[in-house]
Amino acid sequence: MAHFAKLGVGNIVEQVIVVHNSVIIDENGIEQEKLGNDFINKLYNTRDVWKQTSYNGNFRKNYAGIGYQYDQQRDAFIAPKPFNSWILDEQTCSWEAPIPYPITNNQNRIDEFGNPQNDFYRWNEQNQSWDLIE
Numbered sequence: 001m002a003h004f005a006k007l008g009v010g011n012i013v014e015q016v017i018v019v020h021n022s023v024i025i026d027e028n029g030i031e032q033e034k035l036g037n038d039f040i041n042k043l044y045n046t047r048d049v050w051k052q053t054s055y056n057g058n059f060r061k062n063y064a065g066i067g068y069q070y071d072q073q074r075d076a077f078i079a080p081k082p083f084n085s086w087i088l089d090e091q092t093c094s095w096e097a098p099i100p101y102p103i104t105n106n107q108n109r110i111d112e113f114g115n116p117q118n119d120f121y122r123w124n125e126q127n128q129s130w131d132l133i134e
Contacts, residue, residue: 004036004050005064005077013068013077016053024052053077061093083125097123102130 002024006015017040024036037050053064061076062068068077076093086095104119111117121130 001055002031002036003053003055003063004040005053005068005070006040007049007051007070011070011072013064013066013070016064016066051077083123085125085128097130098128099130 001018002021003016003018005013006017008014019036019039021031023039024031024033026032026035033052036052040050041047051060051064051070053060055063057063059075060070061074062079064070064077065079067080069080070076071078071093074090074093078088078093079095081088082095083097085098087098088094089096102119102121120133122133123129124131
């Protein structure tokens with residue numbers, strides 16, 4: 001199946017839909033995004049801008065979601081920035097905290113089945129730190 005994201009003002013994704021792969025295959029058996037765009041606009045009787053998105057992240061860096069922005073220069077869908085301090089990774093077009101997520105091997109906490117428990121953290125924007133979730 002082919003997935004398409006409807007772009008609104010500022011190239012913000014407003015909707016994501018699925019169409020059958022046969023819709024975007026031309027007479028030579030090659031996928032053509034324009035065919036999907038034309039099909040959707042004919043179906044809805046609109047003149048909207050639709051960009052194909054990859055559920056597996058095979059192109060345009062990230063699968064489009066509502067509220068994501070399509071960046072034409074990077075040809076990528078970018079999620080809304082979660083915190084002011086986070087930085088866009090140009091390779092993945094994903095947001096990263098200024099401090100890496102802690103990696104721990106906590107063997108001190110054991111669940112009721114005797115399995116070690118992993119620690120989970122939440123970003124604290126005010127303190128610019130990862131806080132352990134208790």
